Amino acid sequence: MAKIGARVKLKNRTIAIMLIIIFLGFGLVFARLFWLQVVQAEDLQSRAVEQQLKDSTVSAKRGSIYDKNGNVLAQSVTVWDVVLAPAEFRDASDEKRRKVADGLASILGLNSDEIFNDSHDDESYYVLLKKKVDADVRDELLKFIDKIYEEDDISGVIQLQETYKRYYTHDNFAGDVLGFVGNDNQGLSGIEVQYDEELKGNAGRVVIAKDAYNNPLPYQFEQKVEATDGYNLVLTIDENIQAVMEKYVRETIKEFKVANRGCAIMMNVKTGAILGFACEESFNPNEPFKVHSAAKLKEIEALPEDKQDAAYSKALQEQWRNKGVNDTYVPGSVFKMITASAVLSENKVDINKKAFQCDGSWVPYEGASAIPCWDYSGHGSQTIGEALCNSCNPAFMQMGTMLGREKFYDYFVAFGFAEETGIDLPGESSSIFFQEEGQPAGMGLMDLAVASFGQNFKITPIQMVTACSAIANGGKLMKPFVVSQITDNNGNVVKYTEPTVKRQVISKNVASQICSMLETNAKSGGATNGYVAGYRIGGKTGTSQKIVDEDGKLTSDYIASFCGIAPCEDPEIALLCYFDTPDPEINYYGSAVAGPCFRNIMTEVLPYLGIEKVYSDEEISLLDTTVGTYDNTDVEAAKKAVEKDGLKAEVVGKGKVVLAQNPAAYSTIPKGGTVVLYTDTESQKQKVKVPDFRNCSVSDVNYLAAQNNLNVCIVGSSIGEAQTYAKSQNILPNTEVAPYTVITVVFNQDNSIM
């Protein structure tokens, strides 16, 4: 044990600091596990050593974790602990001891002198040299054991004890859901700790009697109890959906220099099953004790040396938090879907009446100061649907006033914001609202006004996506879950998670009215960045001010989020994307930061889920088509074929036969685009320059493309939306390309909608 003493000491110091932080932040589950894992580890270990002299444990194999489709996400692989039994070596010469020590040191990468010293501990049968070596090292050791037996008649002094190591199939994947295990394969976070009892199995034992000299009598008096392997878990998470979500959350964090991580949660609205849960800037389950973020590591290295340990521990603790469950946030305008649901349910407003007025600000009660709308020019008179699309703060304050504090709070409770969702992940946070338990006593009229548009209180992201799912699910609030089945090693289902309906929150009718408003919002309101052509998407943006940071100081930091559902005709999934503190120099609005992330995820996931596209007539007129094969054809016949494909032909050169074409056969091109048909080799050398499309409107992009003999493929945002601008193009400005090459231009709505 001496050889690892120094490192254990350093580690224990780090851990002690970590523990303090954990006690403050995480709660008891983590703290207890850490206590067992690290602080008491040495003590437990030495007790184990004493026992193992006569009673050795046989490790149980920890169960595997599978995704929804049976792909392995976590499993236990066999490894070996290398143990020295000096008592087997009592009469050996120093020369033999040295030979064994040198051999072991070279295979295990340890200090030979220390092993040599250990070998003189004549009473001991158990000196742990190295934990969890893999099969390659074991094979080397077995060869060495054979060698010293043949050459020097040494046996029994080196022992290999079979045990297991946790291995996660993908690095840096789904860490916040899966969690990780400690040195003894005990669950420490995520599913691994939540389902530790089910996963861990029961260790077996071998009891061996000893003679008067403490020598084992293995064959006469051996008793063996086989280990029982742990159960397996089947998750609701789909590996492919998870990968798509992680990709776009990471991209968004990078693009908007998001300071404090980002998260996306996708739920099956009908069952509450979580299909993907992507919190990025997280940890690698295969290396959880390493700070994952390169930027964070740099920050830590720049600190004075005596501050580094604490900073490292703090960074670890931060990266282990599941941002969607362990943390709360101010939901901002996304919450307006809840306020609107409450007002409609209470029959406070006629859906067709322009019942709300915005002159740019509103005074919520006599004597109060005016609270501005995000649009100072005002939205005029609006129906409830228009108010949602405008994300108009005065309209929502008026709704809050119509409801009153009690009713507002009733719906807050009904939608599940006053309780934990009960998701099967550890450390779920409670929301932070104004009142003491059970009544809105502490909630003032100003609180009501700002709460109506989602400010000044905090909920968890999992609560928000669960409430949004209830709207999509005809008003039924489901309990979210991530484990769908527990199975044994023979594939028998030991336990199956039945979807749980918590309650009917709003009527089916009101739910469908809100869905339709959300759809309008994504099609032509403030949420068009979440729009996906061919699908009926509903969504709401949110841009909330963080107000105070952890130390209670005022900040101007924002949370940009987007929460929506699809497909609106019969919603199946809800998705919340949120980003904590994007760089305001780039953009901090939910529509601009989180909207495209939502759209990109939905664009890939909806077809994957087999949800069919249904295009509107307007969309059909703008659909892309596939270019045919026109070369090696007579010019006139080729022209006809191009036109038949709904495209225009541009013949270049003086030949009679088409030698080449651009765009190439099978490429995608917007309907009505142009194909160049080359009839000689000289004309194929022609090039055109790609203009800078960025920041242009749709019509300007089309005009520029026509002027420069190019095809453009427009991606993103609602078709025909006037308030959009080109954000990026796939071929850089000034690049020389063949005429009528297809340039993909990505559009985003140029809005500052909260």
Ligand SMILES: [Zn+2]
């Ligand atoms: Zn307004």
